Amino acid sequence: MTINDDDGSGLSSAEIEHFIDQGFVRLDSAFPRTTADAARAILWRDTGCDPDDPTTWIHPVVRLGMYSDKPFVEAANTPRLHRAFDQLVGEGRWLPCGAMGTFPVRFPSPEDTGDTGWHVDVSFGWDDPDFMNWRANVSSKGRALLLLFLFSDVGPDDAPTRLLPESHRDIARSLAEAGDAGLTLRELVEVIEDLQPRPQAMATGPAGTVYLCHPFLVHAAQPNRGTTPRFMAQPPLLPRSEQQLLRNEGACSAVERATRLALGLFD
Template sequence: MSEVLNKKEIAQFVHSGFVRIENAFSQEIADAVLAILWNDLPCNRSEPSTWTEPVIRLGMYSQQPFVDSLNSTKLHLIFDQLIGEDKWIPCRRVGTFPVRFPSVEQPNDTGKHVDASFPGKEPDNYLTWRINLRSKGRALLMLVLYSDVSEKDAPTVIYDGSHMDVARILATEGDAGLSFMELAVKLDDLPKRKEVYATGKAGTIYLCHPFIVHSAQPHRGTTPKFMAQPPLLLKDQLSISGAANGYTPVEQAIRLSLE
């Protein structure tokens, strides 16, 4: 298997919970995505006076530019490195998009959280979705930048190493795990972690461990921020014990946290 990530990058993913991939897709693909998204927004791209909301959410998209952005040979090789060959499902839809606009208003979605991965008792209510120690259904969280994002442009805050804290919480919760909200209320009590801002040029992707704690923040820049945070789906569940052929980096991180 060809390898894209070097040993240092793999170690960063295991210990910090994320790795940054630059030039994961082209500016041309990013521009095509933005054209579609702007067409669906209830405001005018060239008139900032129409940008009256701090955040507008758009849904899932399956047009070719979206699919192409997450299905390059380079990315597929990295997925194999982090998760293992034939253990993940290629992305055929991308979303949702929390489009963030410059605003003095405080958005209502800036709390720390971990993205859940499988349905709970109310499949249509994401707050009841769940996450367990073997990350049923989710291989990675991906923070995909379709516009340039500076520190002023509401970059997502990644809490370095927080995936290990979350693994320790989930270790006592069995196969059912915790719901999105049950886990969210525990996050402020976790050890303080270094804050890393998910900045970069359009085409940058942060590949994150599925347990990483992250949060949104207000936009204090001048240009709307376009980012998607889709899951990379897992065919089954991760292995954290009894594996005959060793453990992948995403599994190694969980095992390390439980030592």
């Protein structure tokens, strides 16, 4: 579902219900195109490639590090996004983004990049040197939302992130069975492999679009079959505290409601 919020009214009740049911919602014009352009200029510089010379685009993926330059921080902290964060996570329950995170810049290429498997973003246990042992739990320790920021126009052929609607419910149930310790990424991949097939959604849109996703949403990269590079960031929205699944129903955030519904927790 696409949000058009020119009057500044925020998410409608139908859009919030779509997030709860499907696990994501698309926010158009979440940050200005001019901000995306300024950020992309910095990213182009750091790729070492010439935007006007495709012969310099010799790698299918170029991974760039954390960015806290002004355009990136501005993109992550617009009033429009803050309103949406309040509505999905709850006022006072999230931390403003101080950096945009890493960028997997995907260039047009027929190569298999080897990083396109379905997964859930894990959010704690970083001290383990084996990233497959990093973890997630049913309280979503360390992550309030998964965010997909589009810094370039992304069409169906431009390596849009693939989303698996309703998968946040399956993951919530598996994590609940594992208790506070949660599951490792390796264990979560096994859970995902057992999911029933379902239609996919694609994170397409013009530069300035942001997809707001439940932290348990299953998603995956794909190769760029188009003609222009795709610039996208996937930072977490950090929580001030973990999800509280036993709150009174009226105090639950949309993220908590989605998890509660998956677990059959009702007042």
